[in-house]
Each structure stands twice: as structure tokens, then as C-alpha cells.
Amino acid sequence: MKSVNPANEETLAEYAPLSPGERDIRIGESASAYESWRRRPIAERAACLRRAAAHLREAKHELAKLVTQEMGKPIRQSEAEVEKSAVGCEYYAEHGESFVAPQPLEFDGARTYLRYDPIGPVLAVMPWNFPLWQVFRFAAPTLLAGNVALLKHASNVSGCALAIERIFRLAEFPPSTFTTLLIGSNEVADVIAHPAVRAVTLTGSDAAGRSVSRVAGEHLKKTVLELGGSDPFIVLADADVESTARAAAQARTLNSGQSCIAAKRFIVHESIADAFAEAMVAEMRKLRVGDPLDSATDVGPLARADLRDDLHDQVERSVQAGAKLLTGGRAIESPGFFYEPAVLDRVTMGMAAFDEETFGPVAAIIRASDDDEAIELANRSAFGLGASVWSRDVEHAERLTPRIDSGMVFVNEIVKSDPRLPFGGVKDSGYGRELSNIGIREFTNVKTVWVNNRA
Numbered sequence: 001m002k003s004v005n006p007a008n009e010e011t012l013a014e015y016a017p018l019s020p021g022e023r024d025i026r027i028g029e030s031a032s033a034y035e036s037w038r039r040r041p042i043a044e045r046a047a048c049l050r051r052a053a054a055h056l057r058e059a060k061h062e063l064a065k066l067v068t069q070e071m072g073k074p075i076r077q078s079e080a081e082v083e084k085s086a087v088g089c090e091y092y093a094e095h096g097e098s099f100v101a102p103q104p105l106e107f108d109g110a111r112t113y114l115r116y117d118p119i120g121p122v123l124a125v126m127p128w129n130f131p132l133w134q135v136f137r138f139a140a141p142t143l144l145a146g147n148v149a150l151l152k153h154a155s156n157v158s159g160c161a162l163a164i165e166r167i168f169r170l171a172e173f174p175p176s177t178f179t180t181l182l183i184g185s186n187e188v189a190d191v192i193a194h195p196a197v198r199a200v201t202l203t204g205s206d207a208a209g210r211s212v213s214r215v216a217g218e219h220l221k222k223t224v225l226e227l228g229g230s231d232p233f234i235v236l237a238d239a240d241v242e243s244t245a246r247a248a249a250q251a252r253t254l255n256s257g258q259s260c261i262a263a264k265r266f267i268v269h270e271s272i273a274d275a276f277a278e279a280m281v282a283e284m285r286k287l288r289v290g291d292p293l294d295s296a297t298d299v300g301p302l303a304r305a306d307l308r309d310d311l312h313d314q315v316e317r318s319v320q321a322g323a324k325l326l327t328g329g330r331a332i333e334s335p336g337f338f339y340e341p342a343v344l345d346r347v348t349m350g351m352a353a354f355d356e357e358t359f360g361p362v363a364a365i366i367r368a369s370d371d372d373e374a375i376e377l378a379n380r381s382a383f384g385l386g387a388s389v390w391s392r393d394v395e396h397a398e399r400l401t402p403r404i405d406s407g408m409v410f411v412n413e414i415v416k417s418d419p420r421l422p423f424g425g426v427k428d429s430g431y432g433r434e435l436s437n438i439g440i441r442e443f444t445n446v447k448t449v450w451v452n453n454r455a
């Protein structure tokens with residue numbers, strides 16, 4: 001398994017994958033660790049998480065550099081990701097106990113309540129785009145609830161996978177409560193089938209989600225799937241063009257455009273579409289593309305050569321189908337997988353930029369004649385992760401939110417994830433929720449207890 005720096009194409013490190021025998025030994029150790037971890041007082045588990053947060057902050061610069069070198073994220077954003085991971089650990093250390101506390105039920109003549117008990121080893125199959133945060137947002141609640149965690153990280157960020165395991169060790173989590181398995185995706189089915197593994201969560205593409213849920217279904221194991229998105233960014237006729245275009249460029253290019261909740265389809269009322277397109281082009285041209293270790297950089301390289309090729313192919317197919325390329329849209333000639341931020345105008349249904357997820361700095365502008373058409377276009381997607389609506393009239397925008405088929409809708413704000421907010425989607429964006437009090441309960445046994453007080 002190879003880590004390649006996407007900014008200069010140099011090999012950073014190679015990692016030997018585990019043999020199937022070594023893998024199964026680790027899963028067995030994880031199952032043994034579960035038996036004692038589940039009995040630890042929850043306050044002790046919370047203390048481990050607080051220590052993990054402290055170690056993340058202590059190693060912030062080193063971890064941020066590793067993230068940037070392995071997947072190309074601009075360094076300021078990598079630092080913010082380390083901080084966010086620490087905040088996620090602290091959030092569950094602080095609130096986790098109340099989220100899984102027994103909940104009394106109303107019942108005549110008996111004492112009844114719900115318990116949120118742990119279920120065992122949970123496998124997490126994770127992507128490279130937020131290589132720390134995606135893992136911590138799964139691991140913090142899962143471990144606090146008394147489960148143990150097995151990580152199969154994306155093959156291009158093995159350095160991050162091992163660094164995360166080290167953070168948990170430094171935080172004095174007992175051995176094997178958090179385990180990194182360096183394995184390829186072809187072995188995920190075997191891990192799911194292992195009798196000790198009780199559930200699986202996957203963050204990644206819909207193709208990987210389908211494959212994992214199929215295998216998990218065969219073994220009757222619970223899944224949570226956080227998959228792709230093609231988030232609509234709906235600009236109503238009365239939106240402020242300049243400030244909305246500024247937010248739009250930011251929403252599209254965070255993490256160099258490689259975010260599931262990045263706005264991807266900009267559905268704009270036709271009366272302001274020309275002005276919006278012009279402002280969007282100006283904003284995208286302002287972005288500084290370059291060395292991700294330079295703190296002045298806004299957009300780094302894409303994480304792998306194949307991802308850049310796929311993105312460019314989507315742009316070319318959209319142009320062939322009639323979209324207008326207003327700026328950018330070509331690979332930058334230099335070592336590294338850099339791509340010039342692009343704006344495609346007059347995108348319509350049936351074009352790649354409308355129908356598929358574009359995972360890079362490419363904005364698709366789609367024109368709508370009124371609110372109804374804007375909603376219709378927003379919902380004409382296989383995905384349903386996030387959405388945003390922009391207007392000077394907040395009530396007007398908010399009235400549209402129930403009609404949008406997505407797991408999250410933001411009004412006059414960029415879609416973001418935060419430990420306090422449930423996160424997840426509908427349709428091909430997956431199912432289940434992470435974060436908040438809802439996320440922590442996904443991997444618990446919601447147990448009904450009935451106590452008859454008559455002896």
C-alpha cells in the first residue's frame with residue numbers, strides 16, 4: 001500500500017498489508033478487548049477521549065503535515081481538521097454519557113426503561129478526503145458507547161491510519177480498543193463476515209456502499225452509510241449576487257472540491273443567473289492554486305491522478321453535451337495532480353456535471369425559471385446529502401426547506417458538519433446518521449428493560 005504525495009507525485013512511504021492470518025488475530029484481540037472495555041465506567045472512557053483530544057492538539061502540526069502530504073489538503077485546512085477532531089472527542093467526552101443514559105418509559109404498574117448498551121466490534125471503512133475527521137467522528141461516539149473500533153482506511157492514507165491508532169494508544173485506551181487494519185478493499189467482505197464483527201459503517205462512494213451493504217445484509221449486520229453527494233445550492237431571485245457568489249466559491253472549493261457536502265450544482269434564478277455566473281467566475285479566478293504546504297494556498301492538488309482524470313472527463317462530457325466552460329477546466333502542467341478551478345454554465349439534466357458527483361473544483365450553474373423549477377431540479381439527483389437556499393428573505397427560503405429531498409438543508413449558510421448536528425443523507429447518499437445524540441445511538445443495542453416491582 002503506497003502513499004504518494006499528490007503535490008509532487010513522489011512516493012512518501014510503502015506499507016505492507018496485513019496477511020489474512022494477522023488480520024484475524026487483530027480482530028480476535030479486538031473482540032477480547034471489548035469484553036473489558038464495555039464494563040469500564042463511562043467516565044473512564046470519557047477521560048480517554050479527553051486525553052486523545054489533548055494528544056491531537058499536541059501533535060497538530062505534525063499531523064496536519066501528514067494529512068497534507070498524503071492527500072494534498074491545503075495546510076490551514078489540515079490544521080483545522082486536527083482541531084475539529086479534538087473538538088469531536090471533547091464533545092462526546094462531555095455529552096456522551098447523557099446521550100446513552102437509560103431513558104424511563106411510561107408504563108402502568110411496572111418500571112420500564114430503555115438502555116443504550118454497546119454491541120461489540122464495529123468496522124469503519126473510511127475515505128481519504130478528511131482522513132482524520134471522518135475517523136474521529138465515528139470513533140469518538142462508538143468508543144464512548146462501549147464498543148471497540150476496527151478501521152479499514154483508504155489505501156492512499158495509511159500513514160494517517162497508523163497515526164490515529166497511535167493517538168488512541170497515547171491516550172491510554174486499552175490495547176485493541178481501536179485497531180487499524182491495513183488491508184485492501186477486497187478484504188472488507190471477509191472482515192464483515194467475521195463472527196466477532198457486529199456492524200459496519202462506510203463513508204465513501206455509493207458503489208462501495210452498495211457492496212458493503214450487500215455483504216452486511218447477507219450476514220444480518222447493521223450498516224450506516226455516508227455516501228456521495230451532489231448538493232444543490234439554490235439561489236433565489238432576491239439573493240445578493242456578490243456575497244452569495246463568494247459563499248458559493250467557498251462552498252465548492254473547500255478541500256479542493258473533494259467534499260461530500262461541497263455545493264456542486266448551483267441552481268440560480270434566471271433573472272440573476274448572468275450576474276451570478278460572472279461573479280462566480282471572478283471568485284474562482286481569485287483562488288490561489290498551488291503548494292498545499294504553503295499557508296497562502298486556497299486549492300491544492302486532487303488526491304490521486306485517476307481522480308483528476310475522472311473530473312476532467314466529466315467536464316469534457318458536459319461541454320460536449322452543450323455546457324459552456326466559463327473559466328478553468330484543465331489539468332495544470334506540472335508535477336502533481338492540480339486542476340484549474342472551473343465554472344460550467346448552462347448545465348442541464350442529462351449532463352455529467354448534473355447527473356454525477358463531481359469531486360473537485362468544478363461548479364455547475366443551472367438556470368431555473370421560478371422556485372418550483374429550482375426545487376424540481378434540486379431533487380432531480382440520485383443523491384440527497386446536503387442542500388442550501390440563499391435569499392434576502394429568510395422566511396421565503398425557509399418555506400422551501402421541507403420540499404428538498406436531502407438529509408440537511410441550510411438557509412443562507414454553507415452546509416457544514418459539526419458534532420452537535422446530525423449528519424447524513426437520503427437516497428444514494430446513504431442512510432443512518434452520524435454525530436449528535438442520534439449518531440451515538442446507531443451502534444447501540446436499544447434495549448427495553450421491564451422490572452416488575454412485585455417480588
Ligand code: NAP
Nearest residue numbers: 126127153154155185188204205208211226227228229260
Ligand atoms: P471509495 O472509493 O468508495 O473509498 C472509500 C473507502 O471504501 C476506502 O477505504 C476504500 O478502500 C473502500 N472501498 C472502496 N470500494 C470498496 C468496496 N467495493 N468494498 C469495500 N470497501 C471499498 O471513495 P473515495 O473515492 O475514497 O471517497 C470519495 C467518496 O466518498 C465520494 O463519493 C464522497 O462524496 C464520499 N464521501 C462521503 C462522505 C459522507 O459523509 N457522506 C464523506 C466523505 C466522502 P480503498 O482505498 O482500499 O479502495
